[in-house]
Amino acid sequence: MTSFWAVLSASLVKDIRLEWRSKDALNSMLFFSLLVVVIFVFSFDPLAEESRHIVGGLVWVAFLFAAVVALNQTWARELRNQVLDAYRVSPAPSNALFLAKSVGNFLFVSVLEALMTPLFVVFYNLRVLGPAWQLIPIALLGTWALVVNGTFFAAMSLRTRNREIMLPLLLFPISIPALLGMVAGTTAVLTGENSAHFYIVLLLTYDVVFTTASLGLFGTILHAE
Amino acid sequence: MKRLFPILSIVTVILLGYALYLALVVAPADALQGDVYRIIYYHVPSAWTAFLLFFINFVASVRFLARSNASTERAAKWIAIAIGVVGFIAPFLPPVRKLIPAGMEPSAVATTIVLIPVFYFLVGKWFPGDRLDVLAITSAEVGVVFCTIVLVTGPLWARPVWGIWWAPGDIRLTSTLVMWLIYVSYLALRRFSTSAQTQMLAAALAVFGALDVPLVYLSIWFFRTQHPQPVIGGGGSMDPRMLHVLLFSWTAFLLFGFLVCWSRFRLELLKREVEQAHAMESLVGAGASSETSLPLSRSAR
Numbered sequence: 001m002t003s004f005w006a007v008l009s010a011s012l013v014k015d016i017r018l019e020w021r022s023k024d025a026l027n028s029m030l031f032f033s034l035l036v037v038v039i040f041v042f043s044f045d046p047l048a049e050e051s052r053h054i055v056g057g058l059v060w061v062a063f064l065f066a067a068v069v070a071l072n073q074t075w076a077r078e079l080r081n082q083v084l085d086a087y088r089v090s091p092a093p094s095n096a097l098f099l100a101k102s103v104g105n106f107l108f109v110s111v112l113e114a115l116m117t118p119l120f121v122v123f124y125n126l127r128v129l130g131p132a133w134q135l136i137p138i139a140l141l142g143t144w145a146l147v148v149n150g151t152f153f154a155a156m157s158l159r160t161r162n163r164e165i166m167l168p169l170l171l172f173p174i175s176i177p178a179l180l181g182m183v184a185g186t187t188a189v190l191t192g193e194n195s196a197h198f199y200i201v202l203l204l205t206y207d208v209v210f211t212t213a214s215l216g217l218f219g220t221i222l223h224a225e
Numbered sequence: 226m227k228r229l230f231p232i233l234s235i236v237t238v239i240l241l242g243y244a245l246y247l248a249l250v251v252a253p254a255d256a257l258q259g260d261v262y263r264i265i266y267y268h269v270p271s272a273w274t275a276f277l278l279f280f281i282n283f284v285a286s287v288r289f290l291a292r293s294n295a296s297t298e299r300a301a302k303w304i305a306i307a308i309g310v311v312g313f314i315a316p317f318l319p320p321v322r323k324l325i326p327a328g329m330e331p332s333a334v335a336t337t338i339v340l341i342p343v344f345y346f347l348v349g350k351w352f353p354g355d356r357l358d359v360l361a362i363t364s365a366e367v368g369v370v371f372c373t374i375v376l377v378t379g380p381l382w383a384r385p386v387w388g389i390w391w392a393p394g395d396i397r398l399t400s401t402l403v404m405w406l407i408y409v410s411y412l413a414l415r416r417f418s419t420s421a422q423t424q425m426l427a428a429a430l431a432v433f434g435a436l437d438v439p440l441v442y443l444s445i446w447f448f449r450t451q452h453p454q455p456v457i458g459g460g461g462s463m464d465p466r467m468l469h470v471l472l473f474s475w476t477a478f479l480l481f482g483f484l485v486c487w488s489r490f491r492l493e494l495l496k497r498e499v500e501q502a503h504a505m506e507s508l509v510g511a512g513a514s515s516e517t518s519l520p521l522s523r524s525a526r
Contacts, residue, residue: 149433156430159420169413173406174433177440198447202440209436217429220290224422 007092011100018077019108025070029112033066037116041123051124056186059120060179064146066116067109068168071150074101075158084158088223098151098218105147113139129192138189138196141203142182145210149174152214155221178206230487237484240477244470252470264382266471270478271374272401278368278482279408279435284344285352285361286431289424292357305345312338358424359497361431362415363490365408367482372405396445403441407434 019025040058044051078084087097120126128135150171157166185199248266255262291301315321316331316338352360379398380390392398411434415427 152433156414156426159422159426160414160417161419162417166414166417169410170430173403173410174437176403176406177437177444180444202444202447205443206440209440210433213433213436217290217432220293220425221429224420224425 004093004096007096008100008103011097012104015100015104016107019104025073025108026111029066029070029108030115032069033062033112033116034119036062036065037119037123046124048125048127051126052129052190053187055120055124055126056183056190059117059186060142060182062116063109063113063143064172064175064179066112067105067143067146067150068171070105070108070112071147071154071171072164072167074105074151075154076163079158084222094219094222095215097222098155098214102144102148102151102214105151106144109143109147110140113143126190128190130189130196131192132189134189134196134200135186137200138182138185138203141200141207142178142185145178145182145203145206146171146175148207148211148214149178152210152218152221155218159224174210178203181206230484233480233484237477237480240473240480244474244477247470247473252467253464255467258386261382261385264378265467266474268375268378268382269471270475271371271378273475274478274482275368275371275375277479278364278371278486279404281344281348282361282364282368282408282431283435284341284348285357285364286428286435288345288349289357289361289428290432292354293425302345305342309339309342312341355424355497356494358428359490359493361424361428362493363486365411365431367486367489369405369408369412370485371478371482372401372408375401376405396442399445400438400442404434404438407437 037058040062044054044058046054075084078087087094150167153170153174154167157163157170160166181199181202185196185203188194188196188199244266248263252263252266254260287301291298313335316334322331348357348360379401383392384390411427411430414430415423418426420426
């Protein structure tokens with residue numbers, strides 16, 4: 001068990017340090033989602049009431065696309081110098097590696113969300129009508145839902161031709177219920193028209209189911225060469 | 226076996242033709258929809274066939290994954306049995322019974338769930354080893370074809386009846402679409418994979434897809450209850466004459482689906498045999514050429 005946590009923390013610290021020094025993923029994600037926001041602002045010019053109804057969708061679409069940018073880099077980095085092969089032959093538990101990658105991506109996407117959300121508020125003059133604190137569990141659970149499946153499918157798409165395009169092809173269909181939960185939950189809180197409780201429970205269920213499935217199958221994926 | 230195929234093909238053609246006759250001529254017109262509703266005899270059997278094939282794909286994928294080591298296989302076997310036993314008893318218990326939609330008999334639900342272990346064991350018995358993977362790819366491909374038929378005939382039917390092509394809030398439409406998307410991505414993975422273990426990757430994706438389907442259903446079910454809804458959700462009973470035609474039509478479609486699967490299965494087996502033969506040939510060829518080149522290089526030295 002100690003080796004599990006040791007591998008997890010070592011791998012996570014390594015990823016964070018790499019990101020801190022290069023800022024590859026974060027910068028590209030930030031600029032990409034900024035572009036998406038600006039394009040949305042040009043495309044839709046809604047009234048305050050309308051914007052409350054559509055921003056939930058726009059925010060999550062922007063984050064989803066930006067997350068794919070980061071997720072595509074997450075394993076590709078390990079291909080250089082055959083790092084992944086080294087992992088494969090080492091006795092280190094593969095789930096520790098998977099969790100470290102997921103937590104790392106979760107942190108990066110969360111930082112992105114924290115920086116981009118004020119921009120959405122400014123551009124769309126948002127004022128939340130429902131209980132605003134509920135946005136926090138929706139954001140956390142939703143981000144984990146995207147990231148845990150994204151990390152898994154990024155590892156899967158490593159073994160394909162044109163892997164950059166393969167990740168969204170695999171990730172988006174599976175993510176539809178989570179995306180629906182995030183978008184509908186956010187809209188429910190923004191408009192204050194109905195309760196977001198169901199969506200939080202849905203996201204929680206989704207997270208539990210797919211975290212378990214990913215942990216159960218990641219070893220198979222890692223060793224399938 | 227080889228003689229059975231043309232015989233079955235002829236039987237299928239006759240059945241499909243007769244089903245068309247029944248659907249267009251014998252079945253009575255609908256009281257509300259008139260003749261438009263007759264597309265049901267193609268729409269619904271395709272949907273049931275597609276769902277059955279996706280289910281077979283899931284079972285084959287689980288068995289394929291479980292095969293990798295003995296303890297997993299044993300655990301999977303007991304889980305399948307447990308699902309069968311619990312699923313058979315649970316629908317009759319009052320708290321679970323309340324969750325079953327009105328118009329659905331608990332005994333029907335129980336029988337459906339018992340099919341899970343039954344399929345699990347039959348698939349394992351009839352498709353040993355790598356044939357599980359061949360079964361998975363076959364059922365996914367043919368299932369996507371049937372699912373496409375459903376998604377094309379659905380809007381064609383919806384337009385004159387509901388006045389719209391597509392109802393985003395409708396639970397069955399949207400779940401079917403998401404399922405179609407998942408299996409198309411499954412086929413894309415199989416096509417673009419460069420791994421020698423494509424079967425493993427694909428089987429893992431199939432399990433993810435199967436886990437997703439109930440969540441899709443659940444999310445849209447709740448989404449729908451908050452949105453205006455043009456669709457009358459099931460419930461209503463069907464004229465027994467219509468039901469007979471529908472079941473006959475489904476039998477014809479099932480046989481047709483089975484035939485397509487069979488030929489696709491044989492094609493895939495042959496393809497793999499050819500690939501293996503090529504690999505062997507190049508191995509032997511390389512061995513032979515290295516033998517002939519060795520003395521030459523020695524003499525050159």
